[in-house]
Amino acid sequence: MYDxxxxxxxxxxxxxxxxxxxxxxxxxxxxxAVASRDVEEQLLDNMExxxxxxxxxxxxxxxxxxxxxxxxxYELNLIDTPGHVDFGYEVSRSLTACEGAVLIVDATQGVxxxxxxxxxxxxxxxxEILPVINKIDLPSADTEMAKHEIEDIIGxxxxxxxxxxxxxxxxxxxxxxRIVTDVPAPKGDPEKPLQALIFDSYYDSYKGVVVYIRxxxxxxxxxxxxxxxxxxxxxxxVEAGTLNAFSLDKRETLYAGEVGYFTASIKSIGDTTVGDxxxxxxxxxxxxxxxFKKVQPMVFSGIYPADGSKYGDLKxxxxxxxxxxxxxxxxxxxxxxxxxxxxxxxxxLLHMEIIDERLEREFNLDLIxxxxxxxxxxxxxDGTVLHVDNPSNYPDPTLIxxxxxxxxxxxxxxxxxxxxxxxQFCLDRRGIYLDMKYLDTTRAELLYEMPLxxxxxxxxxxxxxxxxxxxxxxxxxxxxxxxxxxxxxxLLNGEMIDALSFIVFSDRAYAxxxxxxxxxxxxxxxxxxxxxxxxxxxxKVIARETVKAMRKDxxxxxxGGDITRKKKLLxxxxxxxxxxxxxxxxxxxxxxxxxxxxxxxxQ
Amino acid sequence: MSTTTSLYFHFPFCTRKCNYCAFYSVPWASEAxxxxxxxxxxxxxxxxxxxRPVPSVYFGGGTPTNFGVSRLTDLLCFVREHFSLTPDVEIxxxxxxxxxxxADLQTLRNAGFNRLSIGMxxxxxxxxxxxxxxxxxADTRATVEAAREAGFQNLxxxxxxxxxxxxxxxxxxxxxxxxxxxxxxxxAYSLQLEEGTAFYQTRETLSFPxxxxxxxxxxxxxxxxxxxxxxxxxISSFAKEGFRSRHNLRYxxxxxxxxxxxxxxxxxxxxxxSNVPDLKAYLASPLTANDYKKAERIDETEAWEETVMLxxxxxxxxxxxxxxxxxxxxxxxxxxxxxxxDHVALTERxxxxxxxxxxxxxx
Numbered sequence: 001m002y003d004x005x006x007x008x009x010x011x012x013x014x015x016x017x018x019x020x021x022x023x024x025x026x027x028x029x030x031x032x033a034v035a036s037r038d039v040e041e042q043l044l045d046n047m048e049x050x051x052x053x054x055x056x057x058x059x060x061x062x063x064x065x066x067x068x069x070x071x072x073x074y075e076l077n078l079i080d081t082p083g084h085v086d087f088g089y090e091v092s093r094s095l096t097a098c099e100g101a102v103l104i105v106d107a108t109q110g111v112x113x114x115x116x117x118x119x120x121x122x123x124x125x126x127x128e129i130l131p132v133i134n135k136i137d138l139p140s141a142d143t144e145m146a147k148h149e150i151e152d153i154i155g156x157x158x159x160x161x162x163x164x165x166x167x168x169x170x171x172x173x174x175x176x177x178r179i180v181t182d183v184p185a186p187k188g189d190p191e192k193p194l195q196a197l198i199f200d201s202y203y204d205s206y207k208g209v210v211v212y213i214r215x216x217x218x219x220x221x222x223x224x225x226x227x228x229x230x231x232x233x234x235x236x237x238v239e240a241g242t243l244n245a246f247s248l249d250k251r252e253t254l255y256a257g258e259v260g261y262f263t264a265s266i267k268s269i270g271d272t273t274v275g276d277x278x279x280x281x282x283x284x285x286x287x288x289x290x291x292f293k294k295v296q297p298m299v300f301s302g303i304y305p306a307d308g309s310k311y312g313d314l315k316x317x318x319x320x321x322x323x324x325x326x327x328x329x330x331x332x333x334x335x336x337x338x339x340x341x342x343x344x345x346x347x348x349l350l351h352m353e354i355i356d357e358r359l360e361r362e363f364n365l366d367l368i369x370x371x372x373x374x375x376x377x378x379x380x381x382d383g384t385v386l387h388v389d390n391p392s393n394y395p396d397p398t399l400i401x402x403x404x405x406x407x408x409x410x411x412x413x414x415x416x417x418x419x420x421x422x423x424q425f426c427l428d429r430r431g432i433y434l435d436m437k438y439l440d441t442t443r444a445e446l447l448y449e450m451p452l453x454x455x456x457x458x459x460x461x462x463x464x465x466x467x468x469x470x471x472x473x474x475x476x477x478x479x480x481x482x483x484x485x486x487x488x489x490x491l492l493n494g495e496m497i498d499a500l501s502f503i504v505f506s507d508r509a510y511a512x513x514x515x516x517x518x519x520x521x522x523x524x525x526x527x528x529x530x531x532x533x534x535x536x537x538x539x540k541v542i543a544r545e546t547v548k549a550m551r552k553d554x555x556x557x558x559x560g561g562d563i564t565r566k567k568k569l570l571x572x573x574x575x576x577x578x579x580x581x582x583x584x585x586x587x588x589x590x591x592x593x594x595x596x597x598x599x600x601x602x603q
Numbered sequence: 604m605s606t607t608t609s610l611y612f613h614f615p616f617c618t619r620k621c622n623y624c625a626f627y628s629v630p631w632a633s634e635a636x637x638x639x640x641x642x643x644x645x646x647x648x649x650x651x652x653x654x655r656p657v658p659s660v661y662f663g664g665g666t667p668t669n670f671g672v673s674r675l676t677d678l679l680c681f682v683r684e685h686f687s688l689t690p691d692v693e694i695x696x697x698x699x700x701x702x703x704x705x706a707d708l709q710t711l712r713n714a715g716f717n718r719l720s721i722g723m724x725x726x727x728x729x730x731x732x733x734x735x736x737x738x739x740x741a742d743t744r745a746t747v748e749a750a751r752e753a754g755f756q757n758l759x760x761x762x763x764x765x766x767x768x769x770x771x772x773x774x775x776x777x778x779x780x781x782x783x784x785x786x787x788x789x790x791a792y793s794l795q796l797e798e799g800t801a802f803y804q805t806r807e808t809l810s811f812p813x814x815x816x817x818x819x820x821x822x823x824x825x826x827x828x829x830x831x832x833x834x835x836x837x838i839s840s841f842a843k844e845g846f847r848s849r850h851n852l853r854y855x856x857x858x859x860x861x862x863x864x865x866x867x868x869x870x871x872x873x874x875x876x877s878n879v880p881d882l883k884a885y886l887a888s889p890l891t892a893n894d895y896k897k898a899e900r901i902d903e904t905e906a907w908e909e910t911v912m913l914x915x916x917x918x919x920x921x922x923x924x925x926x927x928x929x930x931x932x933x934x935x936x937x938x939x940x941x942x943x944x945d946h947v948a949l950t951e952r953x954x955x956x957x958x959x960x961x962x963x964x965x966x
Contacts, residue, residue, distance in 0.1 A: 528959055529937055551814050553958040556792045556839045558916075559626060560611055560663050561854040562868040562877070566912055573962040585933055 004257040005185045009077045009214065010130075011095055013122060014104035015112035015472060019134040023104060023166040023175070024062075024078060030172045031076070033064035034245045060200065061212055061259055063242045063249075068180045076179060077243075077259035079199065079214075081118075086348030088476065089295050090200075090327075092121055093275045096291060097199045097214035097259060100128040100183030102175060103150075107133050107141035107163070111149040111439060113413040113472035119154045130178050131158040137165035145440070153439050188256030193285040194218035194226070196254075196278040201269055203323035207239065209266035210248070213278055214259050216289060221253040225281040226264065229288040233271040234281050235264030269326045295327050297345025298406070298477070299352055299456050300389040302333055302370035302499060303359070304341030306590035307578045310365060311340045317363035318342060321355060328355055333390075337499040337581055338368055338593070343390060346372075349456045366579075368593045371502045372456045377404040377480050391501040394487040397538045404480040406452040409434070412463065413445045414471040421466050422446060429454040430505060450475070451483065451505070488513055490520070491534040491541075493586050500596065513543040516596060523592040526550035531586060605859040607689070608871065609659040609850055610682065612644060613864030614667040615882055622735040623763075625797035627866040627880035628665045636886070640864075641674050643889035645681055647878075648863050650890050651871070655859075657686045659693040659850035662716075668702035676714035683715065693718055693757075693849045698746065701738035705749035712750075718757040718848075719750050720790070725763060726780035727773055734766065735801065740780060747784045757846060759788035764824060765817040766794050767802070767809035774820045778827045787846035791824055792839050793817060818955075825951055836918045838954050855913045857906075865892075874898040912961045920948025926964045934960060 014020040028034045061079045068074055081094040095101065101122040105115060122129050133146045143163045150158035162174035200212040213220070220226065220240060227234045240262040241250040254260040266272060274295070277288035305314050315332075322328050328351075333343040346352040352372060359365050378386040378395065379402040388394055410431065414422050416438070423433070423446065431448035438444050455475060463471050486509050490500035504512050513535030520533045524547050531547040555566055579590045616637070617628040632640070660682060667675060675696065682688070695718040696711060703711075708719075725731055726740040743760070750758055760781050764774050781789060796803055796811070812820065825835060833841035837855065840848060853860055854870075862869040866880035876898040878885055884892045901909065907925065914921035923931060923945055931947055934940035939953035939960050953960055 528934075528939060528956060528963075550956050550959055551818055552793075553956045554793075554838060554954060555958060556795065558854065560613060560661075560862060560868055561860055561870060563854070563875070563909070563913065564868070564877075567908075569958060570908060570912065570962065570965060573958075574966060577962075577966045 002190075002255050002258075004188065004190075004255070006072060006074050007077070007186055007257045008074055008100065008179050008183045009079065009098045009186055009257075009259055010100040010102060010179055010183050011079050011081050011098045011122075011127075012102045012104060013081060013091075013095075013115075013118035014134075015106070015109070015114040015118075018104045018106040018109070018112070018115070019166045020080075020104055023102070023132070023134065023164070023172075024080065026166050026169055026172045027076075027078065027176065028062065028064055028245055030169075030176065031064045031066045033062070061243050062245050063259060064245070066176050066180065069177060070180075074180050075258075076176075079259065086346070086351045088117075088121075089293055090274055091118065092125065092291065093197065093199045095122055095125040095127060096289070097197055098125075098127055099186055100130060100179065102179070103129050103131045103154075104134045104166075105131060105146045105150060107135050107143050107146045108138050110142075110146050110443065111153045111413075113411050113445070113474040116154065116411070116413070116445075117474040119156075128183050129154075129156050130175075130182055131156065131161040132175055132178075133158075133161055133163045134166055136163045137168045137170065149440060186257030188215070188217050190217075190219045190255040192217040192256070193283050194220055194224075194278065194280045195285040195289060196220060197289050198228075198272055198274055198276045198278060200274060201272040201326075203269055204263075207263040207265075209269050209272050210261050210263050211266070211272045211278070212243070212259075212261050213254070215254050215256050217256050217285065218280070219253050219255045220262060220278070220280075222262075226262075226278050227281045227284065228271060228273070229277040229279055229284075230292055230294075231271055231273060231276060233266075235266055235271075237262050237264050239263045269323055273326065295347065297327065297329055297347060298452065299346045299348055299372045299374060301344060301346075301352060301372045302335060302338070302341050302390075303330075303344050303356070304335065304338040304368045304370075304499070306366040306368055306594070308339045308581075309578070313363065314342065314359070314365055314367070317359050317365060318344070320363075321358060325355075327351065335370075335392075335499040337497040337583055337588075338370075339581070341368075345389070349460070366590070368499075368590055369597060370499050371597055373503060374406050374453045374456060376406075376485060376503055378402070379404070388503075391487055391503050392498050394501075394503060397486065402482055403485040405483045405485060407478050407481045408450055408452050408455060408475040409478050410448045410450045410455065410473065410475040411445055412448070412471055412473055413439065413443060414467050415442055416444050418467040418471065419444050419446070422463070422471060425463065425466055426450065429457075429459060449478065451481075452477065453503075453505075486537045488516075489536050490516060491532075491536060492520070492524075492588070493531055493584060494534075495584055495586070497583070499593065509537060510542055517543045517545040519596045520592065521545040521547055523595040524588050525592075527586060529585075606655060607658050607858065608653050608655045609661070609853045609858065609860040610648070610657055610686065611661045611663060611850075611860055611862045611867055611869075612648075612667075612678065613862065613867035613878075614662065614664040614670045615865050615880075616664065616669040617666045618669060618737060619735060620801070622733070622801035623766075623794055623797070625800050626665070629882050632882070634671075636882070637670060637674060639886050640670075640882070641678060643886050644678060644863050647889040648682070648861070649685060651861055653686065653861060655687075656689045657682075657692060658689045659853065660688070660695070661850045662694075662696045664697055666699050666702065667696055668698050668707075672703075672707045672710055675716075676710060679714050679716065695720055695759075695848070695850055697722065698750075699738065700742035700746040701736075703746060703749075705752060708746070708749045708753040708755070712753040712755055717755070718759065719755050720759040720761065720788075721746055721750075721786075723760040723762060723781060725766070725769075725773075726777045727769075730766060730769060730773070733768060734763070744784060747786070757788070758784075758786045759790060759848065760784065760786045762789060762791040762824075764791060764793050764820045765812050767811050769812060769820070771816065771819050771823060775823050775827065778824055782827070782831050787843050788848060789828060789833060789841045790839050791828075791841065793821065821955065834918070835951065838916045838957065852917065855916045857909060857913060873900045875901065908965050911964055915949050915957060915961055915964075916954075918948055919943075920946045923947045930964050934963070 012020045063077050079094050081091045131150045133143045147158040164171040195217040196213040196215045224237045242260045275292040279285045327347050329345040330342040375389045381401045426448045431450040434447040484506045486506045490497050517533045530549045533545045534541045535543040580587045615628045694716050696716045697720045723743040728739045828841045865882050865885035868877040876895040878893040
């Protein structure tokens with residue numbers, strides 16, 4: 001029974017680990033949408049990896065009914081949002097599909113960087129924000145502090161915010177009541193032309209792409225021919241419905257204000273871009289919903305199988321991941337050193353790590369991932385502008401008139417006792433100080449303008465280790481700035497190893513060069529000859545180390561005709577060979593590349 | 604297929620285990636056990652029905668001289684009776700200088716043993732003690748003299764280098780002392796630290812020579828022996844003209860040999876197999892305490908691998924046609940391999956890194 005006044009569409013937003021998924025589970029459990037025994041832990045995060053990292057990567061949505069104290073039964077649509085800075089655009093689209101947002105703040109930690117970022121995004125989307133103080137069951141909980149921080153820092157009233165423990169199931173009903181009373185019912189007219197927002201989609205091998213939408217205006221029915229306004233693709237709707245916790249609930253028609261899904265034998269997730277507007281081919285709406293953006297990858301790296309023969313497996317795995325992740329882009333790439341692999345683009349470093357880990361874990365691949373690179377903008381002497389995301393394509397330095405790099409505005413929230421170390425660290429990473437605000441007596445927010453490539457280079461992990469895990473980070477791109485960049489090449493035995501080249505701020509080049517040649521020296525096994533390891537800029541060597549020649553590798557004794565050890569050794573050599581990269585007469589095991597490319601040099 | 608078969612008898616008995624040794628041995632066995640072992644050896648030796656001529660017999664260990672001279676001679680008589688030894692057969696006995704008296708040596712020589720491999724290891728008595736050896740250099744000298752007296756004309760001395768606490772001058776002295784005894788053959792092994800040895804357990808407290816020192820010791824050893832007229836004919840073996848160990852060369856030439864006794868290895872009629880390294884199990888069933896049934900015939904690829912990796916242990920090397928000419932020219936230019944007519948062989952430097960070189964040739 002469609003009654004737009006009884007619909008509440010909302011999201012839950014929070015800093016990582018503040019209890020978003022746990023609260024979602026409790027809401028579903030409380031309203032009977034799922035039996036408590038089914039709540040195996042965080043229903044909405046249904047990827048193993050997400051659960052492990054405690055973060056939501058892909059948005060999901062679920063509809064459930066709630067009989068409120070006013071005697072009416074409401075249809076609640078919870079739209080989950082990805083919880084990391086890399087997925088900012090997806091978060092913003094999910095929020096657009098809502099009228100309200102439950103803002104969870106951990107009573108033991110208060111407002112954190114992503115609390116702020118998410119809250120601002122909700123404000124920008126004109127959402128009603130319902131603050132909720134979570135984890136009141138913990139001994140260190142300070143609900144008053146948390147409330148004050150919400151009022152002082154975010155600037156929304158919070159004194160009567162529900163104080164709950166999602167984990168223990170305390171005061172869950174308060175949250176539900178607040179959703180019903182405070183979140184406005186959606187606006188929209190089912191008689192107007194269809195205008196629906198795509199906020200997520202996934203690939204199902206039977207149905208094709210399942211598209212998650214929020215109908216803003218009009219209605220969508222099975223049999224309609226719909227058009228995606230930005231991609232122009234047209235499809236006939238095969239199935240439509242709402243989203244239950246465990247299943248899709250088929251319906252003939254979805255009306256304005258509702259959240260649901262449709263399928264239309266769509267083969268590629270690329271046709272259902274998040275943020276696109278769905279309308280009817282024969283009765284289109286006047287214009288698409290605002291805010292659409294084609295998501296551009298910001299971080300790039302080469303991914304290669306450690307065992308070169310696994311190239312086909314890697315390709316298949318990437319294709320499978322891409323079915324459900326349109327923001328993952330990749331194209332074949334060949335490296336002299338690493339053989340056949342893929343150049344992959346990611347939304348950010350976390351996105352890259354997740355893909356890397358899923359490839360290794362779900363597809364059982366062993367990978368070499370080259371140093372992440374951002375997109376540099378190069379103005380050549382002849383005036384042409386070049387965008388380079390792969391160091392291999394970096395032009396001869398004499399041709400470059402001006403090099404520019406992407407910058408971000410980074411916000412770091414840290415306990416005040418770490419302000420000194422954090423400032424020093426940001427300075428080391430070429431940050432330009434913008435501002436510092438004391439959020440309260442114990443915490444401060446630092447704002448820096450910073451090169452993105454410093455952020456992708458192990459920034460977050462180092463920040464965490466410098467602040468005993470307390471600092472939080474958020475950042476947003478703010479465009480390109482001129483920078484003094486050079487391309488650093490690594491040579492083994494005089495031959496350039498393309499996979500190890502990278503683009504670096506020139507003042508930083510020497511230190512990085514030294515570290516890399518030292519790491520290579522320590523990780524390349526001795527060869528049959530002395531092996532020079534060099535780092536060079538434009539042909540000029542700036543650092544050199546030597547891997548000494550192997551002096552002894554012999555089984556002196558083969559007693560009594562027992563040659564089993566020799567044979568075992570040969571088997572081991574054969575095994576090792578599969579993971580060995582040869583160029584010229586140099587043999588380097590994949591492990592050496594992995595060790596060098598692992599960026600832990602700030603520890 | 605070989606037209607001949609060599610015999611190897613293993614004696615896993617030692618009074619005590621040397622600190623560096625990881626080979627199978629038992630520290631103590633009763634006379635009755637040794638008698639039973641003798642029977643077991645005979646039983647297994649006969650079981651193969653081997654009728655081809657036998658050009659070499661080797662009694663190794665463990666410590667064969669710990670088995671008792673009368674049992675050793677008994678066994679050799681048995682071998683003479685049941686196998687057709689070639690007229691020039693080489694019959695080697697490994698001897699611990701602490702074990703054999705001049706009378707024993709005379710008995711052994713009379714029984715037909717014609718080559719002794721004497722475990723000298725070093726001429727530094729303190730070093731010998733630290734290795735857990737039971738003898739002094741004087742014992743070695745006495746054994747050599749008595750062996751000559753008894754009529755042995757083919758003596759080999761075992762030396763160890765790169766030992767914890769061993770210096771370059773110390774090694775040089777040992778080599779000179781060994782040379783002073785005029786052996787026909789010398790085997791020299793660099794110490795390999797093996798798990799399960801006393802040295803391995805106490806490795807943290809031992810001062811092993813550095814890589815540089817070890818290389819210097821090896822170089823000194825090679826040049827002292829070369830100057831004294833010994834030919835470096837295999838990774839660890841040096842011989843005067845005409846005294847290469849025929850038995851050991853069979854291993855590298857892939858000739859057939861039967862390994863008899865607990866833990867002994869065989870290569871016979873195209874199969875490699877071994878007896879269990881377990882004295883009791885072997886005594887219980889000398890005919891079945893082995894993996895012969897599981898052993899598969901060596902296939903062509905494996906045979907090629909063996910030919911290359913074993914052949915390259917010797918100075919004759921392998922036919923160049925067995926490996927890629929590209930590899931050869933690269934390794935020759937690195938000074939690791941040398942062309943010898945239609946053969947290629949490792950150089951002295953090449954031997955030092957032979958595992959890696961062989962790996963490259965075979966992969």
